[in-house]
Amino acid sequence: MATYRDLKAKAEELLAQAEEARLAELQQAIDQVRALVAEYGLTPEHVFGKKRTRANGAAPKSATAKYQDPRSGKTWSGRGREPSWIKGKNRERFLLEA
Known part of the structure; x- marks a missing residue:
């Protein structure tokens, strides 16, 4: 039977591997988004929408x-x-x- 310390070490190793994989996938996602933005000439308003304003166009106070x-x-x-x-x-x- 594995001891607590062994299991804890394995868990920490898995967490480190998971974070490494997340960062690699994150970089791929960022690269894809940048490529699409460049290809289609997207602006922040296209991606995130416009800021909310009142009916008269004034920003909320x-x-x-x-x-x-x-x-x-x-x-x-x-x-x-x-x-x-x-x-x-x-x-x-x-x-x-x-």
Whole structure:
């Protein structure tokens, strides 16, 4: 019966071989993609699509900061999970001046 150390050594050897094979196949895939891009004159927009924009063509805006931590200067828009510096506290004292 094989010992734990023997099996662990075999597993590490197999992992190394698998990573080597992955890198070789990855390089083949990259070479194929580069050849197709060159052959057809593809652009990043062709491959990955266009960036999402609004109906008027403007890029989506990120939410503006509504609250600020006076100690660290970190800000929060009021969307998503509450940061630890504001959680459970009165939000009015963290409001930014408009």
